[in-house]
Structure formats: structure tokens, C-alpha cells
Amino acid sequence: MEPIVRDFVNNLPYARKEITTYIYEKYKYFEKELTHAFGIADEKREAEMKIQQLTQKGSAAAYLAEYQFQAAKLDWNEAAHIAQVYLGLKSEVKDAMVYIRDKPKNLNDLAAVAVEIDNQQFERRKEKQASKQGGSYNPSWNKNNSNGNRNHANQGKSRQPDTSYGTHAGPMNVNAMRTGRPAPTCWNCGKKGHWEPECRNPVKTNQKYKPVPEGKNIRQTNTQEEPQMAIRTPKRVAMTRSGYDTSPTQNWLGEPE
Numbered sequence: 001m002e003p004i005v006r007d008f009v010n011n012l013p014y015a016r017k018e019i020t021t022y023i024y025e026k027y028k029y030f031e032k033e034l035t036h037a038f039g040i041a042d043e044k045r046e047a048e049m050k051i052q053q054l055t056q057k058g059s060a061a062a063y064l065a066e067y068q069f070q071a072a073k074l075d076w077n078e079a080a081h082i083a084q085v086y087l088g089l090k091s092e093v094k095d096a097m098v099y100i101r102d103k104p105k106n107l108n109d110l111a112a113v114a115v116e117i118d119n120q121q122f123e124r125r126k127e128k129q130a131s132k133q134g135g136s137y138n139p140s141w142n143k144n145n146s147n148g149n150r151n152h153a154n155q156g157k158s159r160q161p162d163t164s165y166g167t168h169a170g171p172m173n174v175n176a177m178r179t180g181r182p183a184p185t186c187w188n189c190g191k192k193g194h195w196e197p198e199c200r201n202p203v204k205t206n207q208k209y210k211p212v213p214e215g216k217n218i219r220q221t222n223t224q225e226e227p228q229m230a231i232r233t234p235k236r237v238a239m240t241r242s243g244y245d246t247s248p249t250q251n252w253l254g255e256p257e
Helices: 002-010 018-025 027-053 060-071 078-088 091-097 107-132 140-145 234-242
Strands: none
Touching (some): 027 060, 078 107
């Protein structure tokens, strides 16, 4: 870059070299040449600094992906990359590598072993967490050997037992307890949720109609024939609510209607 700058400063336009004229003709050409001259060295230094500071904080796969991105800017040999990748791994992953008999021979082997160990440790942590919460966890590597309910490794959800079956504790499955029948309607007060014999509201004797059970014909009645202001004893109240009182009621004078 220095000869080009010297040529531009010391010579007139007609005497300058073609490369000097090309670079100074437009700013984008000048910027491109500066990047070519100084940017590559700066990019390498920045990549080296990032790789040396890079450590595994999440999964091993994510760590290795970031390392590979930065390593593409460097011209290190494979031995240097193997040493640096190992330094950045989590402590528990390094501990597990101690028990590996066939040590990784190249960078690809090291990456594959690190990812496999990290995934197995992740599965084990999820299994312990589910066990503490009273549930169960099926590791992803054991899914082919299990016929029951399965959890995915990335969910991390503990399974809770269903109280609709058995006597164990846990949340009730309301859907399994439903029979599809509507709530009963009281013939006395007209509210849903209880039958007439269970009604705690005052007895109403001037009802104009009652619900008709399914499969039975509706009997036409004359509203003038319905009892008005009827007096019922507690015994008859209970019998009327249960459907057994068919005798005529008495008026307020005690005379039959």
C-alpha cells in the first residue's frame, strides 16, 4: 500500500501507475485495497482472540459450531485446534473423556466424542430432575426400547401420574371422568346442579310446568286446574319432591280442592 500512496503523492496524474489511478478513482476501490492490505491480519488476530476466549456455556454442538466459524479464518494445524477445542469444553465433559479407551485421533473424532458425552449428560440431568419431581424421563437413546409414553430430550418436562386411574396422587384428568350427561335441573327452583328432593329453596306450588323426561309424551294441562296457594305438610313436601304424592292438596282452610 505504501508504494501506491507514494506514487499518488509524488507523481502527476498522467505519470502515475495504472493501479494507483484505479485505487484512487473511487472510494470503494480504495477501501477494498485497505481491507486487502490490513484487514486480513486484523481478522486473524481477532479470530485468535475469540477462539482463546471461547468456552462451552451451552451444548457442545453450539460451542463447536462457533469454534469452527472462527477457525476458518486461521491457518492453524490440526494439533493446535485439538488442544484449543479441548480447553474450551465443560469440566464435566473433560472428566468423562478420561474413561474413553480409544482416544480421539483427530479433530473430527474429538468433536464427535464431545457431542455424544454432552448429550448423554444432558439426558442424565433431565432424568434426575424428573425423578425428584416424582415423574419419569425416557432418554432419547432409549426411545426404541420403550413402548410407553415418551418424552423428548429438549422438552425437559416431568410426567405426573393421572388420578383418573389408580389411587396415586396427582392432578385429576377431568375429561376421563365425564360421562356426557348434562347437569340435572331442579323442578322446584329451576336451577341446575341438583334434583328436586335435594332443593333447599322454599317449595313452589304454583309451577305451570315441569320438564318432561325423554321418551314420554307431553300431557296438555289446563292452567286453571293447577292448585293455587296449596298448603303441604312436611311429609307431603318430601313425598311431592320424590314423586310419590299423588293425592289432592288442601287449601288454606283445610278443605280438599
